[in-house]
Amino acid sequence: MSILIIGGSLSGLRAAERLRSEGWAGAITVVSAESQMPYNRPPLSKELLWGEDSPSDLEFELSPLVADVQWKLGVSATALNLDEKRVELSNGETLTYEGLVIATGVKSRRLNAPGPQGGRVILRTLDDAVTLKDQLKPGLKLVILGAGFIGCEVASTARKLGCEVDVVAMDEVAMQIPLGKMVGAEIQRRHESEGVRFHMGVSIAELQGEGKVQEVVLTDGRKLQADLVLETIGSIPNTEWLANNNLDLSNGVLCDEYLRAGGTTGVVAVGDVARFANPLFDAPPLRIEHWQTAIDTANFGARTLLHDLGHASDELKPISVMPWFWSDQGETRMSSFGMLGLANRQEVLEGELSGECAVGYFREDVPVGVVLVGLKEKSARYKRWLQKSRDEYHAGQGAS
């Protein structure tokens, strides 16, 4: 009996560990498109870029539990045959499985604009980060397209390294998609006070330069000088290899309440690529690209798989997760619990927006999330508040 894990990042690694810790003794093979063993990605936009961490600092320590797992690095899956339980790999190999974990994550969305390709970079992998780090020198003119987590974290790091930073984004304020307008505007103000220049409500129409970008033309006609353009405009799930199996692959792999891909017994999807409903927040199937959710879904998916393979007799419970993230941007440390995107109202619960604060996110007056700016020592308390609010809301619904 063998389990095949396609994808060798955090979620793939944690799935392998969980399978072993729950007693799975059969073969486990992990196939990873990257040539490195699993490493920690959050520092790629922060500690690694500003030089506090080296690439080897980012490697995950491997548990003795996974010592006999077989790793195929630098190899990607090219096709799945769900009926015949077979995966074809880019090196020509074909692997069969009894259980399959889909953990292929996401890739960076690229800007479709005319102009030279030189000087356009993304930040997703360790290789990307090392390439970017080598270029972030004092005086470099960096244009960042996109004002989400990666864009804002790199903007902050690049200022720290003495670069000139322009951020270009279609949204009204920085961090608008993850945090909403109120907190996003405050985060933007903080970045501006550190010298980051924001150009909001526009995108890049064209890049100009001989072989390498020297200038970008914005959609409103303005021009910005640029030595380097970092594209951080979201991600695309790596699902091409899953085509032609009757799976719903619109924005990730649609999973059932046990993370089975398309409800298929013995096949689960975990991490950034998995799209699943989250009953704790009455949320429709969504992908959650957070570090902790990669771990939570890996643990959950591993259990489903063991159940499906007849290895565990416990009855399965539907998945329910408390999404959680943190983001360090200059002096500002933010953390959040819940699903902020569901909110239609925000309210400062404690502190001042311009300083340290807790902001509640509500949908029809029911809490769906909380963001802490600073106030680190309060995070466990607000997490519990949110969990309790959801439980009470659901209990009330059940009673009515």
Next chain:
Amino acid sequence: MKINILFGTESGGGELTAEDIAQSLSALHETNIQNMSDTDVKTLDKDSFYIMICSTYGEGELPYSAQPFYKALLSDKPDLTGFRYAMFGRGDSAYLKTYSRGSEIIDEALSALGATRIGEYGRHDASDMSVTDELAVTWANSIVENI
């Protein structure tokens, strides 16, 4: 019996654990909750019982609120002979080498000063999917019943 609950925390989880334990024990005992950061090591009381709660931060380091307490133990070197405590560590076993290390640093410092740890070493493992906040309460009750 008077039970002092001291917590060292980074993100406030230890404080919640302290409150949960205090609430559960308060029917039968006098309880007092204190952040390690607000605790003068000279006031550690040999006539009452202490429950220590400490998390781990980063690569096996103490959480920030436990750091001044630890430094004061090392520099003031109070004689803790006869001082009795139980230890509850909060950690994540995904960090293989440093799991629950923060609590052990405090534990070793207290032992070195002559204090006596009572009962089973409590541990909350964030990677253990079956663990809930109830674990600490159950642990504390069994410790206190057996003092």
